[in-house]
Amino acid sequence: MNTLFKPYNLAGTELANRVVMAPMTRARALDDVPDEHTVTYYEQRASAGLIISEGIPISREGCGYLFNPGLYSDEQTEAWRRVTDAVHAKGGRIFAQLWHVGRVSHVSLQPGGAAPVSAVATVAARSNAYAWVEKDKPGPVQASIPRALSTAEVHRVSADFVSAARRAMDAGFDGIELHGANGYLFEQFLNGALNTRQDAYGGSIANRQRFLLETLDALAAEIGTARVGVRLSPFGRLFDMHPYAEETDTWLSLASALNERDLAYVHLSDQLTIGAEAIPKGFASEFRQAYRGTLIAAGGFTRELAEAVLEVGDLDLIAFGRPFIANPDLVERMQNDWPLAEGDRTTFYGINGSPTNGYTDYPAYREPVTS
Numbered sequence: 545m546n547t548l549f550k551p552y553n554l555a556g557t558e559l560a561n562r563v564v565m566a567p568m569t570r571a572r573a574l575d576d577v578p579d580e581h582t583v584t585y586y587e588q589r590a591s592a593g594l595i596i597s598e599g600i601p602i603s604r605e606g607c608g609y610l611f612n613p614g615l616y617s618d619e620q621t622e623a624w625r626r627v628t629d630a631v632h633a634k635g636g637r638i639f640a641q642l643w644h645v646g647r648v649s650h651v652s653l654q655p656g657g658a659a660p661v662s663a664v665a666t667v668a669a670r671s672n673a674y675a676w677v678e679k680d681k682p683g684p685v686q687a688s689i690p691r692a693l694s695t696a697e698v699h700r701v702s703a704d705f706v707s708a709a710r711r712a713m714d715a716g717f718d719g720i721e722l723h724g725a726n727g728y729l730f731e732q733f734l735n736g737a738l739n740t741r742q743d744a745y746g747g748s749i750a751n752r753q754r755f756l757l758e759t760l761d762a763l764a765a766e767i768g769t770a771r772v773g774v775r776l777s778p779f780g781r782l783f784d785m786h787p788y789a790e791e792t793d794t795w796l797s798l799a800s801a802l803n804e805r806d807l808a809y810v811h812l813s814d815q816l817t818i819g820a821e822a823i824p825k826g827f828a829s830e831f832r833q834a835y836r837g838t839l840i841a842a843g844g845f846t847r848e849l850a851e852a853v854l855e856v857g858d859l860d861l862i863a864f865g866r867p868f869i870a871n872p873d874l875v876e877r878m879q880n881d882w883p884l885a886e887g888d889r890t891t892f893y894g895i896n897g898s899p900t901n902g903y904t905d906y907p908a909y910r911e912p913v914t915s
Contacts (some may be wrong), residue, residue, distance in 0.1 A: 547854040548847065549879050552593060552861060554838060555770035555808040557637055557718050559593035559861075562854060563875050564811075566842045566865035567596045567641040567721070567775070571674065571893045572903055573613040576601075578623040582613065583630050584904045588872035590636030594861065596721050596775075596811070599643035600624075602708035605661060606729070607653050608645030609674040610682050611894065615640065615708040621715045628716035639719040639773060639808075640712040642705055646729030647690035648783050650675035654688075661697070662690040663732045663739045663746065668784040671727075674893075682894075687783075695743045701729070702759040706766045719771035722760060725813050727783030730756045734798075736788035749794050757801055764805065773840075774802065775811040778831070779823055792827065799834035810835055811863065814843030832858055847878040873908040882909045 552559045572581060586595060601607045601614040614620050624640070631638045647662035650673040654660060672684035693701065709720045724730035733739050733755045739746045745755050756774075763772045778795040779787075788794075802810055812831070814823050832839060841853075842863035850862040868874050870887035877884055891902020 546851070548850050548862065549875070554594065554637075554861075557770070557808075559637055560591070560635060561593040561875060562861045563592050563594075563850075563878070564840055564842075564861050564863040565589055565592040565595040565868045565874075566813075566863040567598055567723070568865050568869070569598050569609060569612060569893065570903065571609055571611040572895060572899065573611050574895070576607075576612065576614050577617075577620050578613045578627050579899075581899045581904055582623075583626050586627050586638065587630035587634055588904060588908075589868055589874070590631045590634035591873060591875040592636060592868070593875075594718075595631060595636060595638040596773075596863070597627075597638060597640050597717075599641050599723055600708070600712075602642050602644055602704045604653075604655050606644035606704070608649040608660075608687075608728075610653070610676070612643075615642070615711045615715070616704075621711045624712070624715035624717070628718075632716070637718045639721050640708075640715070640717040641721040641723050641775070642708050642712070643723040644701060644704070644729040645673075646732045648687050648728060649673050649690075650685050651688045652676040652685070660688055660690040661693045661701075662729065663692065663741060665690055665692045666738060668727070671783040692741070695745065698745055698755055702755070702762050705759050706762050709763050709767050709772075713767055713771070719773060719808055720763065720767070721773040721775055721811060722756075722763065723775055724756055725775045725777035726780060727777075727785045730759075731777070731780060731785060734794065735785050736790060736794065737786040749790060749797055752794070753798055753801065756798075757805075760802075760805060760807070764807070769806045770808055772807050773809040773811055774807065775813060777813040778827065780813070792824075792830075795827075796830055796834050799831050803835045803837060807837060809838035809840050809861070811840040811842070814841065828858065869902075870906045871909075872906055877909055882911070885909075 549561045649660035652675045667689045668687045675685045677683040838860045840861040870885040
């Protein structure tokens with residue numbers, strides 16, 4: 545046992561352990577630029593074998609939430625360098641999760657107040673962006689009606705991801721994770737119930753996968769396959785995603801296509817722990833048979849469950865999300881069987897009273913002093 549705390553070679557990047565800090569949006573960057581508190585937050589958690597950053601918008605068009613630090617300006621790139629330097633100084637490794645929300649956005653966030661973009665011009669019903677309710681008042685707002693990207697624009701968005709990946713390398717990240725999960729842009733193309741396009745990016749399973757696979761190939765050509773991972777949420781239902789015919793075939797054929805690409809990893813997100821549908825029983829094993837590379841999963845793991853699946857070989861790395869919020873030293877706590885602190889949900893997102901509240905003010909564990 546204790547496989548969770550053994551080193552792992554991630555496509556040439558040596559990880560100190562198999563604990564991954566999952567990407568978590570925190571909405572703390574008031575100017576969309578990482579600040580000193582961002583640096584502290586990630587530095588405190590650098591004992592994770594791998595940190596995957598919060599979702600980083602690749603462009604202003606890709607933003608769906610206020611106060612998320614991006615990677616589309618020189619100022620942002622330089623600021624992220626301070627984060628990666630701090631993580632590396634602590635012996636950690638960090639990938640940048642590159643993000644485009646697609647239709648889960650609002651006109652108040654878009655350049656010139658334009659409509660958000662998606663695979664098709666269908667609104668994400670009962671889905672909120674975090675945008676401007678009115679001038680100087682942020683809050684949840686129903687996502688705006690999107691417009692469909694033209695074929696040429698699909699290629700342009702892929703190029704935006706490549707540009708952000710190059711900035712990530714310039715900023716010192718060890719690699720990037722393409723965010724293909726949770727109802728955002730790539731899943732809007734993958735989902736057969738939503739994507740009714742008539743061009744090369746709609747219709748058949750292969751066509752619906754084309755945008756994701758072309759973008760991954762472009763990223764790999766730019767920065768190398770060993771620095772590229774991807775996150776998926778099979779059978780995800782967030783942000784008005786619906787079931788569709790050939791859903792299982794869509795995900796398993798995608799697993800096979802990814803297996804041919806020698807990526808750093810595939811990262812699966814099970815949405816059950818955030819109130820959505822769970823991955824169907826038995827599917828994870830089928831996915832593993834189709835994809836034989838490094839496989840990460842996130843979704844309510846405990847240390848005991850993580851150890852069990854690592855021993856069986858179903859997964860190679862285990863991602864923990866919310867436990868890392870209140871436990872910057874989560875690895876040490878699990879390793880020593882120290883109790884875990886509970887996070888205050890009211891401070892998970894945004895600034896609540898002070899920049900550090902619920903962000904960098906959770907202490908590391910201290911063993912009680914006995915007399």
